[in-house]
Amino acid sequence: MKKSVFTQPTLPYLLLAPQMIIIAIFFIWPAFEAIRSSFFIQDPFFGKSTFVGIDNYTDAVGKSDYLRTANFTFWFTLFVSFLSLGFGLLFAVSADQVLRGQASYKTILMWVYAIAPPVAGLIGIMLFDQHIGPIVDFFALLGWRMQVGVSYFDTAFAMTVVATWKQIPYNFIFFLSGLQSIPRAVREAAAIDCRRPFRRFWTIVFPLLAPTSFFLLILNITYAFFETFGVVDLMVKGEPGNNPVTLVYKVYQDGFRGLDVGGSAAQSVILMILVLALTILQFRLIERRVHYS
Amino acid sequence: MKTTVLLAGAFATATFSATAEPIKIDWWHAMGGALGETVNELAVKFNESQDEYEILPVYKGTYEETLTATIAAFRAGEHPNIVQVFEAGAATLMGAPGAVIPVEDLMTANGVDFDIEDYISGVRYFYADEAGKMVGMPFNSSTPILYYNVEALEKAGVTPPKTWEEFASTTAPALKEAGYIPAAQSHLPWIFTENFFSRHNIQFATDNNGYSSAAPKILVNNDAIKAHFTAVKDWVDAGLFGYYGTGWSDNQTPFENQEVAMWMGSSGSFGGLKQAADFEFSATFLPYWEAVTTEPKQTFIGGAALWAMSGHADDENKAAAEFFRFLTSAEVQYFWHQETGYVPITEAAYEMAKADGYYETTPQAEVGIQQLTLPSGEWTKGYRMGFYVQIRDVMNREYGRIMSGEASVEDAFSIIEEEANQLLERFGKTSG
Numbered sequence: 001m002k003k004s005v006f007t008q009p010t011l012p013y014l015l016l017a018p019q020m021i022i023i024a025i026f027f028i029w030p031a032f033e034a035i036r037s038s039f040f041i042q043d044p045f046f047g048k049s050t051f052v053g054i055d056n057y058t059d060a061v062g063k064s065d066y067l068r069t070a071n072f073t074f075w076f077t078l079f080v081s082f083l084s085l086g087f088g089l090l091f092a093v094s095a096d097q098v099l100r101g102q103a104s105y106k107t108i109l110m111w112v113y114a115i116a117p118p119v120a121g122l123i124g125i126m127l128f129d130q131h132i133g134p135i136v137d138f139f140a141l142l143g144w145r146m147q148v149g150v151s152y153f154d155t156a157f158a159m160t161v162v163a164t165w166k167q168i169p170y171n172f173i174f175f176l177s178g179l180q181s182i183p184r185a186v187r188e189a190a191a192i193d194c195r196r197p198f199r200r201f202w203t204i205v206f207p208l209l210a211p212t213s214f215f216l217l218i219l220n221i222t223y224a225f226f227e228t229f230g231v232v233d234l235m236v237k238g239e240p241g242n243n244p245v246t247l248v249y250k251v252y253q254d255g256f257r258g259l260d261v262g263g264s265a266a267q268s269v270i271l272m273i274l275v276l277a278l279t280i281l282q283f284r285l286i287e288r289r290v291h292y293s
Numbered sequence: 294m295k296t297t298v299l300l301a302g303a304f305a306t307a308t309f310s311a312t313a314e315p316i317k318i319d320w321w322h323a324m325g326g327a328l329g330e331t332v333n334e335l336a337v338k339f340n341e342s343q344d345e346y347e348i349l350p351v352y353k354g355t356y357e358e359t360l361t362a363t364i365a366a367f368r369a370g371e372h373p374n375i376v377q378v379f380e381a382g383a384a385t386l387m388g389a390p391g392a393v394i395p396v397e398d399l400m401t402a403n404g405v406d407f408d409i410e411d412y413i414s415g416v417r418y419f420y421a422d423e424a425g426k427m428v429g430m431p432f433n434s435s436t437p438i439l440y441y442n443v444e445a446l447e448k449a450g451v452t453p454p455k456t457w458e459e460f461a462s463t464t465a466p467a468l469k470e471a472g473y474i475p476a477a478q479s480h481l482p483w484i485f486t487e488n489f490f491s492r493h494n495i496q497f498a499t500d501n502n503g504y505s506s507a508a509p510k511i512l513v514n515n516d517a518i519k520a521h522f523t524a525v526k527d528w529v530d531a532g533l534f535g536y537y538g539t540g541w542s543d544n545q546t547p548f549e550n551q552e553v554a555m556w557m558g559s560s561g562s563f564g565g566l567k568q569a570a571d572f573e574f575s576a577t578f579l580p581y582w583e584a585v586t587t588e589p590k591q592t593f594i595g596g597a598a599l600w601a602m603s604g605h606a607d608d609e610n611k612a613a614a615e616f617f618r619f620l621t622s623a624e625v626q627y628f629w630h631q632e633t634g635y636v637p638i639t640e641a642a643y644e645m646a647k648a649d650g651y652y653e654t655t656p657q658a659e660v661g662i663q664q665l666t667l668p669s670g671e672w673t674k675g676y677r678m679g680f681y682v683q684i685r686d687v688m689n690r691e692y693g694r695i696m697s698g699e700a701s702v703e704d705a706f707s708i709i710e711e712e713a714n715q716l717l718e719r720f721g722k723t724s725g
Contacts, residue, residue: 043723044364045389050722059715064708065690130537131546149538151697238355240686241539242693257357258683259364259385260719 031272037265044259056266072244076160077224083164085213085220088171093201095172096179106176113169117227121234124162128235148235155243159235163228170223171216178212179205210290218282225275247271315340315347318605318612319373322350323359323597324433327564331632338628339619346612348375356382356597357682363602367392372602374613377432379597383420384679386600387428388507388720393600394610395428396617403614411621415591415665416638419675420598423505429598430617433635435561436592437484438660439580443573445473445554453555453575456583461524465533468554475528477535478557479544481692482685484579485525487676488592489518493585494670503677508721511678513688514710517585523702526695536696539689559595560661563634576660578667591667593675596635627651636662679720684713 038056040049060066095105115123127135128148135158136146148158182205190204206213226248236243240253251271255264324332329352336350353359356379366372378386386393400407409417409427415436420429441453446464449471454460460476468475478484490497495517500506528534535553537543548556549569557579558566566574581589599620601613619625626642629635631651637643643662646652652659678684691709694700700708 041719041722043389044385045367045392047368048723052722059719063712063715130543131550147538149540149543150536150693152693152699237540238357239539239689241689242691242697242699243539253686254683256361258680258686259361260680260683260716263719 034265034268034272037261038269040262042261044261052262056262057270060263060267060270066250069245069247069250072156073225073247076156076163076228076244076246077221079160080163080167080224080228081217081220083160084167085171085216087164087168088216089175089209089213091168091172092175092179093205095176109172110169112165113173115166117166117230118234120166121162121231124158124165124231125234128158128162149237149241149243152242152244155235159228159231159244162235163224163231166231167220167223171220174212174216175209178209182208214282214286214290217286218279221278221282222275247274313345315345316608316612317347317349318375318609318616320348320350320375320377320599320616321353321359321363321373322377323353323356323379324377325352325354328433328633331629334632335620335625335629338625339616342619343615346615348612348616360385367602367604370604372604374605374609375599375601375616377597377599378429380419380595380675381681381685383429383598384503384677384681384720387422387677388679388723391603393428394603395422395426396430396599396601397427399601399610400614400617403611405614405618411639411641413636413638413640413643413662413666414669415673416594416636417674419594423501429600430620431594431596431638432599432620433561433596433629433633434594434638435559435596435635436594436661436665437478437480437488437557437579438560438576438664439555439557439578440548440562440566440574440576440657441555442473442548442551443575445471445551449473449554453577454580455578457521457524457580458583460580461528461533464555465528469533471554473554474535474547474552475533476555476557477537477544477547477553479541479559481539482688483595484557485521485692486513486518486688488579489521490515491592491670491673491675492579492581492589493517494588494590494672495585496672497676498678502672502675504674506721507679508717509678511684511710511713511717513713514706517582519702519706520584521582522692522695522706526698526702529696539693560664561596561633561635563658563661564632565634574657576657578660578664589667590670590673592664593673594636594665630658634658636665678713678717679723680716683716684709687712687716 039051039053041052041056042049091109095102095109098105112120127133128146130136130147130149133148136148139146146154146158148155186204186208190200194200194203225246228246229248229252232246232249236245238257240249245253247267248271251264251267254260254267258264320336322329322332332350336348340347351373353362359376360378360382363372363376363378397407397409407427409421409425412427412431416431416434417427418425420431421427439453445468446453449464449467451464451467454464465475487497495515496502496512498509498511500509503509525534529536535544535547537547541558545556545558545562547553549566551572560576563576578589579592599617601610601617605613621639623637623639623641623645626637626639627645627649630637630642630646637646687709691700691705695702695705
């Protein structure tokens with residue numbers, strides 16, 4: 001194969017430049033600004049800064065609710081990612097087996113994804129409203145008196161359900177297209193070798209879905225970490241009180257509601273490091289087991 | 294759409310009637326919905342009342358969003374002439390000298406008469422500096438009062454409680470017997486904390502409730518308020534009090550649904566309640582603890598003030614001053630009071646409402662202003678603390694933990710004290 005070589009050494013850099021400029025302006029510069037701000041206490045109006053060393057970090061982490069928030073974020077991310085991946089996969093496998101009316105099933109299952117996050121949050125709030133929510137009425141029949149907004153656990157439960165529900169169709173779409181790209185021959189061969197569909201799924205189909213699953217895992221963790229912001233905000237109605245919030249929400253709350261720029265910056269740097277570590281870990285540990293065709 | 298039409302109308306009249314181009318000023322506010330329309334109506338009235346100046350109100354979202362937007366705009370040099378900032382954000386503005394022009398200075402410098410004694414006493418010093426100079430112009434001012442369902446109380450054979458002792462021994466058990474949850478409230482930091490200190494005339498923060506220092510210490514860890522929260526928690530457990538979380542309307546709804554017999558909310562809630570409740574309700578003063586004081590005092594205002602921002606041309610400042618003259622006139626205050634349920638901020642407007650017979654037809658509308666004009670005490674003028682939005686968040690969190698039984702009253706209050714003081718210390722560094 002002939003290697004194509006650019007004769008001009010500057011051209012590739014020029015072609016890369018727009019992308020690099022965008023990354024620099026929208027990612028690298030703000031990230032450095034956050035790191036710089038995290039060592040200062042700032043007056044919001046004039047931006048007069050006082051250097052305080054690592055005080056912002058110790059203050060943030062030292063607060064009684066920081067660990068609680070971190071703990072909640074961990075479990076929330078775990079549950080939302082695995083539940084939405086699990087249900088997405090289950091529905092995809094089921095829809096893949098449907099022969100008649102497949103299109104309508106698919107459309108119905110994907111529908112939810114078209115709902116804007118705030119609208120989904122609002123629907124969730126209505127379903128879980130402590131005075132008029134049908135889900136609350138349903139659980140009351142089973143003897144669980146849910147009080148979203150009052151009980152920490154109940155709010156966490158409602159948030160997890162709404163955030164998961166919102167993400168299932170996304171996973172569903174990817175899993176379904178993943179399933180459909182598995183060659184027919186492979187499936188037929190598997191069907192001859194192994195009669196039990198359950199076993200067949202875990203030994204043949206699931207490994208072939210691994211690249212899709214890995215990609216979705218990373219996306220889902222990012223989703224639970226960052227993109228559930230809208231759901232959280234609507235669920236706690238902007239005033240968290242004794243309700244669970246995610247770390248990202250706390251960054252927003254302290255920075256934008258509380259106008260504590262330095263403290264908020266320190267928290268976002270911690271978050272940045274955490275996500276970076278998580279991503280490296282995922283690529284190191286999990287990606288090795290993934291086979292790309 | 295109605296807003297657009299109104300605004301378009303305002304532009305049209307202003308443009309065609311003026312010989313010279315009017316001086317335009319911006320007003321950022323946080324009044325949505327029906328309140329927002331009343332704000333637009335005020336602007337139209339002002340623009341039509343003269344042809345030299347024109348004010349343009351812009352809705353900027355919630356109180357917090359408006360403040361954040363203003364700060365961002367200020368740093369970019371694009372800030373409005375007038376901005377509405379709520380009570381918890383007052384210290385942020387006061388802590389940035391040079392960002393705002395005190396209204397008292399603005400008005401006197403532009404030849405508008407100003408006398409702080411014209412304002413009713415519960416309103417007068419809340420947005421003032423240490424020396425008592427008014428810095429922010431009180432705009433939508435309300436105070437927490439007790440609303441009650443008339444029929445529910447009749448059914449239970451009780452009258453609205455004057456004291457918490459009466460509530461505990463008589464009112465609450467009778468209402469529970471009659472099938473109601475006796476009481477609920479919508480804002481623990483505002484109603485059961487800040488105004489608790491004022492009603493019982495207890496010091497809330499060092500350094501003159503925070504007015505004379507950028508980094509006071511909060512004195513929230515006080516036996517009287519801890520006894521109050523211990524009692525409230527016992528009432529909640531015994532079914533004598535309803536706690537529905539931090540959300541304002543979550544606590545108001547059960548009162549509207551007639552599940553809760555008495556509800557403590559804002560005097561400004563009156564207009565909305567009148568529309569939502571299809572039963573007879575009335576209002577009275579907040580109860581007090583006889584064990585703490587036998588001479589209950591006035592409460593102070595909540596809501597927001599209008600602040601004139603610096604860095605604008607002299608003629609624009611003149612326009613802002615003229616707008617404040619218009620806004621504080623008795624007619625406009627009375628209009629605002631009737632439309633929204635917020636209290637009139639001047640004595641003259643209050644007198645006008647009385648003379649007009651407004652309180653004979655709607656006596657509930659007077660309760661807020663009566664409570665604001667009760668005898669004042671040493672600690673009733675308000676408080677001034679930085680990072681107060683976060684301090685309130687800490688309070689709400691810890692109060693929630695008390696109510697759900699996760700924390701004891703003692704522990705919760707020491708956490709509030711500790712974290713609030715850390716925040717105050719940090720704030721001291723930002724403005725120092």
